[in-house]
Amino acid sequence: MFGSSVASVAPEGTARLADSTVRRRLRTLDQRCTRKRRTSVTSATPSGLSPDSTSQQTLAVARWCAAQGWPVHPLAMGRKTPAGNCPACRVHGHSPAGCPCLPAGRWCHGFLAATLDEDLIASWWGTHPQLGVGVACGPAGLVVLDIDAHPGAVPSRDRVLPGISIDDRVDLTGLATGFDSLALLAALRGAQDPAQDASTLRVRTPSGGLHVWYRSEADRWLCSVGSGTGTGRALAWQVDIRAAGGYIIAPGTRTRDGTYTMLGRCRQPAPLPAWLAQELGRTGHVRSPQAQAPSALSSPVPARARQAIINMGGGRSQAERALHTVLAEVVACAEVPAGAGFTAKLNRAAYTAGGLVASGYFTETEAERLLTEAAVHARPGQERRCSSIIRNGLVAGGKRPLQLKGRA
Structure with a gap:
């Protein structure tokens, strides 16, 4: 699998392994990886x-x-x-x-x-x-x-x-799975392969x-x-x-x-x-150390989205607060790459926004722009998926106008 060549580059600030040490460890790794992985x-x-x-x-x-x-x-x-x-x-x-x-x-x-x-x-x-x-x-x-x-x-x-x-002198022929990349990392660090721990x-x-x-x-x-x-x-x-x-x-x-x-x-x-x-x-x-669990209270809406809401004249209205709350939950997902319930939160925010649009608090264009900014902040590179969630949520929410007391 991995050739008995030399890995000569390590992260900045860490000592490079001696050529003979790397050769020895890579030979051991090569022998291990040629055996069938599913052992006893x-x-x-x-x-x-x-x-x-x-x-x-x-x-x-x-x-x-x-x-x-x-x-x-x-x-x-x-x-x-x-x-x-x-x-x-x-x-x-x-x-x-x-x-x-x-x-x-x-x-x-x-x-x-x-x-x-x-x-x-x-x-x-x-x-x-x-x-x-x-x-x-x-x-x-x-x-x-x-x-x-x-x-x-x-x-x-x-x-x-x-x-x-x-x-380049390290022969990576045969590297095929996470078992191989983790074993290589352990070999370069002179440590036991966790998969064998x-x-x-x-x-x-x-x-x-x-x-x-x-x-x-x-x-x-x-x-x-x-x-x-x-x-x-x-x-x-x-x-x-x-x-x-x-x-x-x-x-x-x-x-x-x-x-x-x-x-x-x-x-x-x-x-x-x-x-x-x-x-x-x-x-x-x-x-x-300062990181908090994602919550609507601790995670701010992106500055541009916040300013856009204020520019609409609703900086302190109940509608603005309602939209801010659900947008903040979407934005908070940026701290958690997986398992944060992003899809459900974005759908909920879009549904709420759709209800506010139907009641005349915001225009659909304004709501869609704010939702998109929050979604892209939390999940960059997933614009197409987010757009579909937003559109479906706005349509569903638009069928149930959301009336708030003290309308701005």
């Missing part, structure tokens, strides 16, 4: 569980995770995505902070609904055993390396390991990938974005980080593609290795 998998589920699918298994998985101190939330039946919001939340959108669902015993807002409450867990999975189990990584203090095994076009050398320029919880995914679980301070690290393309915040090509602002599928969870199966005997995450913590910091995965 020990089928396992959380302690006390049968690998067979029963009506009690998902409840047992959820309880086992909660017992570890990992907040859990439901996943859609047979899928990897969170269970959908209740009909009331889809129609009458509201922020997670004001959601009445959890006190009423319902789940909503994806991983933001994650809980350790024994009664809620018993109610959710006892009544709906077909639901999967997700774990909210941030509050659980988890950092999970999500290694993909999907062969694809390898990006340029400067994107295989973001921030590290790989010397038997001292921590590792979970084989149905697609042949691997989740490597570590523990760290709660909400310190951020999720990756764009690792599959070699762009954006990423540790390595095809290696995602699941941390604050995201979730991970619990071991023992069954999807339509198969079961997430623990490897080996270790059932607990080990502390995050120091070298990996340094790499996460180097690649922008560390959360600033």
